[in-house]
Amino acid sequence: MSDTTTNTLGALIAREDAPEALQVAEQLAASVAGALNLRQHGDATLAMLPGGYELRDVTSIIEKAAPVRNRCQGTVMLGDVDSLLAYCDDQACQEFGYIYADPDGRSITAIFNDQRLRAVPGWRDHRAHFTAQLTPEFQKWMSNDKKAMSQGEFAEFIEDNFADLNGQDAQTLLNVATTIQATTGINFSSARRLQDGQVQLTYNEVIDAKAGADGALKIPQVFTLGLRIFKNGEGYKLTARLKYRLAAGGVKFWYELERPERAIEDAFAGYVAAVREKSGYVVLIGKP
The missing domain is CATH 3.30.720 (Signal recognition particle alu RNA binding heterodimer, srp9/1)
Structure with a gap:
């Protein structure tokens, strides 16, 4: 027992209410003895204290003082x-x-x-x-899926994400984007599907109020993406369908990914x- 505890007991017994003080001293002594008399119950270490006190599990405290843990967790x-x-x-x-x-x-x-x-x-x-965390590039294509874009927005999007396009589709779409971006003041007048599956958009470039130059722009029906779906993962091929809508002399472009949820599952x-x-x-x- 420590000197501090002994002095505390002596001070309690010396008081006028010695019987009550003695009882408190005995409880204190029992508490100290219980705390020193640790018991093992399986892997747990317990300290038994008298009535009015709590039974406390000190396993984690003792384990933290040990050089190793008692089990992996x-x-x-x-x-x-x-x-x-x-x-x-x-x-x-x-x-x-x-x-x-x-x-x-x-x-x-x-x-x-x-x-x-x-x-x-x-x-x-x-x-x-x-x-498995989705890559930023895949999230970008997902967030713009089925989102209609103006001519300029579509051209900018294709150029910014050119690295994700796969094979010949990459160059074809880049050519489409470049043509749209380089041609100003154009009015799209008609569209027809060709035998190879592509769509031909006919447009008129307005040079001044009276004259213009006619042209035709081919866009593919489908294109392929080659990109990682998950971070630190391998590349994955994903097919998309290119859509368009003529309105008020202009054209809106968008794409629709083919079952992107299935690609994530795969x-x-x-x-x-x-x-x-x-x-x-x-x-x-x-x-x-």
């Missing part, structure tokens, strides 16, 4: 599937854990101390988590297939 957030696979391999808990893939949330969560074995039920608090399904093939864990579809 916590959640690590990872940025790509390769990192998730590497972490899962390091934990080597294929016998005890599950991996959960959630297509709606586009997330994959590994629980290393799960309840896979009934004889060894785990606490389910040792985890690794990965969420890209995430590729992640799930890779984890199922390489991790060695049982992969379940659902939320943990």
Whole structure:
């Protein structure tokens, strides 16, 4: 018992109300003895205190003072599937854990101390988590899907996102955008579909109030994007249909992505297939 505690007991006993002071002193002494007499209950460390006091779990306090933890726990957030696979391999808990893939949330969560074995039920608090994040370029194409643009806006959009266009479609659309942007004061008069599937827009360029020059502009019916859907992911091909509308001598352009939600599902399904093939864990579809 410390000198401070001994002096406190002596001061209490010396008071005039010695019986009551003695009772308080005895309770204080019992509290100190209970605090020093720690008990183990499984992995928990408990201190037994007399009536009027609380039973407190001091396990975490003692564990923090130890050089290592008594078991693995916590959640690590990872940025790509390769990192998730590497972490899962390091934990080597294929016998005890599950991996959960959630297509709606586009997330994959590994629980290393799960309840896979009934004889060894785990606490389910040792985890690794990965969420597939959409790339800025894919979000830009998604946010402008089915959005009508003026001639200038369409030309600027194609030029700004030229790197996302795939193959010959890239040069064709760039030519369309360049022609529109370079030609001022034009009136579109008609449109017809050609045998190769492209659309030909006939326009008249007004040079002055009396004269003009006629021309024809071909635009493709469909074009292909080649871009990453998820950050740190691989490239993915996506088809889009180019649409137009003639109005008041001008033309509005827009595009419609073909089932972009399906493309997201397919890209995430590729992640799930890779984890199922390489991790060695049982992969379940659902939320943990």
